[in-house]
Amino acid sequence: MAALGARMGMTINFKPTRAAAQARLAEFLPAAGAYAAERNFVRPGNDHVARLSPWLQKRLLLESEVVAAARARWTFPAVEKFVQEVYWRTYWKGWLEQRPAAWTRWTEAVPRRRDGLRGERRSAWEAACAGRTGIAGFDDWARELVATGYLHNHARMWFASIWIFTLRLPWELGAAFFFEHLLDGDAASNTLSWRWVAGLQTAGKTYVARADNIAHYTEGRCAPAAGQLAPAAFAITEEPLLKVAAWTEAxxxxxxxxxxxxxxxxxxxxxxxxxxxxxxxxxxxxxxxxxxxxxxxxxxxxxxxxxxxxxxxxxxxxxxxxxxxxxxxxxxxxxxxxxxxxxxxxxxxxxxxxxxxxxxxxxxxxxxxxxxxxxxxxxxxxxxxxxxxxxLFPHAGRGYFPFWERVKAAG
Ligand SMILES: Cc1cc2nc3c(=O)[nH]c(=O)nc-3n(C[C@H](O)[C@H](O)[C@H](O)COP(=O)(O)OP(=O)(O)OC[C@H]3O[C@@H](n4cnc5c(N)ncnc54)[C@H](O)[C@@H]3O)c2cc1C
CATH class of the missing domain: 3.40.50.620 (HUPs)
Structure with missing residues (x-):
């Protein structure tokens, strides 16, 4: 684990205090201007991304504070991508408030899916959680998640995609594995991101991890053999989710x-x-x-x-x-x-x-x-x-881009 720890940057220390959050924000700000160009790379320690999510999720630090600090330090075009990502959190929260059934449906499915795993399927699930699948990258991320409580966004996307489309495990159990270990585990960001990878969130849109993309963005540290990963997604369907607006009316x-x-x-x-x-x-x-x-x-x-x-x-x-x-x-x-x-x-x-x-x-x-x-x-x-x-929540009823246009129009 020590060698893996050094390779994957397991020294990350998220101290659960507002002071630690403020210190990390101050440390990250000089790098925020390079975020757009650097953000997709997954590196040991991941210092080129904010690593603020556990604090933001608990509101030890406010989204408004992060956006204001980034905009005070940089011009808007220089930090637009970073600011846009911070607003993704707000968007997912607002979306889930309007469709809470996405959450209850997931919580109800988890024990059912877990109990339904038999024989080889159960072994495959256990191997995935323990990082013993033999898929380069995937195994490292499973262990990194358990050891640090954090994963870079791109690693989360690859992990979820391989879990669903290569290992053919229920997406609900992948989301549960994340929720068990992520210090930033969030009912909205986690559930809806897994749904997005699975193709449930945006109709007809799935996320398929590619070996060359993983090798490029991990700078060669993780290079699954091309044939190891599913080349395409398959369709996962569900009943439509009811939209409610009760929270806006209270x-x-x-x-x-x-x-x-x-x-x-x-x-x-x-x-x-x-x-x-x-x-x-x-x-x-x-x-x-x-x-x-x-x-x-x-x-x-x-x-x-x-x-x-x-x-x-x-x-x-x-x-x-x-x-x-x-x-x-x-x-x-x-x-x-x-x-x-x-x-x-x-x-x-x-x-x-x-x-x-x-x-x-x-x-x-x-x-x-x-x-x-x-x-x-x-x-x-x-x-x-x-x-x-x-x-902001009332504007999160449709896709992200109309939401983002509203944010920008409001200045
Ligand atoms: C399958 C999957 C599960 C995820 N589960 C969670 C979760 O439980 N909790 C969580 O906070 N994020 C989740 N995310 C979103 C994202 O991966 C993390 O917010 C981000 O990696 C946190 O690292 P950072 O602080 O360095 O982010 P940065 O890239 O530096 O972004 C700054 C902040 O913006 C917000 N943010 C950035 N990207 C996203 C995004 N795509 N969705 C929502 N907010 C975002 C976060 O609050 C983050 O701290 C998930 C993504 C995927 C693909």
């Missing part, structure tokens, strides 16, 4: 937290860990609850490193939130978050709890259970949205 999301003199508590979760900046920062918060729900990792399918990293990130967000609002933060862990929040609201005499609404995914399930329990106890839960999401 006006309370941008409402103020409560009336004057009302005691308001803040629920902090790991999908927005910079509450001291933006919409919630001005609230008169009497108490913060950042208790870790112990069951979330099992329900989400996160491995130990992902769970540990996420919990540590929550701790970092909690420390900053406590300092910002000047209150003591409830920490620790519980096996029933909803009951914990009700108890906390009672003890603290809270009339209302405010939180950023988690996006479609594991934290939303926690949030909705908490909303029901708090409501039953007579405590209102006010969901808020960042303006970034409120403004």
């Amino acid at each position: 006006g309370s999301w941008s409402a103020a937290a409560g009336g004057a003199g009302e005691r308001v508590g803040l629920w902090l979760h790991a999908e927005d860990l910079a509450v001291e900046i933006g919409e919630l920062a001005g609230e008169n918060v009497a108490s913060v609850n950042a208790v870790w729900p112990t069951g979330i990792a099992g329900r989400a399918g996160w491995g130990e490193s992902v769970a540990g990293w996420t919990r540590a990130a929550l701790g970092d967000g909690a420390t900053r939130a406590g300092a910002h609002f000047g209150v003591v933060v409830m920490g620790g862990a519980t096996d029933d978050l909803a009951a914990e929040l009700v108890e906390w609201a009672k003890t603290q005499g809270l009339r209302r709890v405010v939180a950023y609404r988690p996006f479609v995914g594991p934290w939303l399930d926690e949030g909705l259970a908490a909303e029901r329990a708090l409501g039953a106890a007579g405590v209102a839960l006010t969901w808020r949205r960042r303006a970034w999401d409120t403004e």
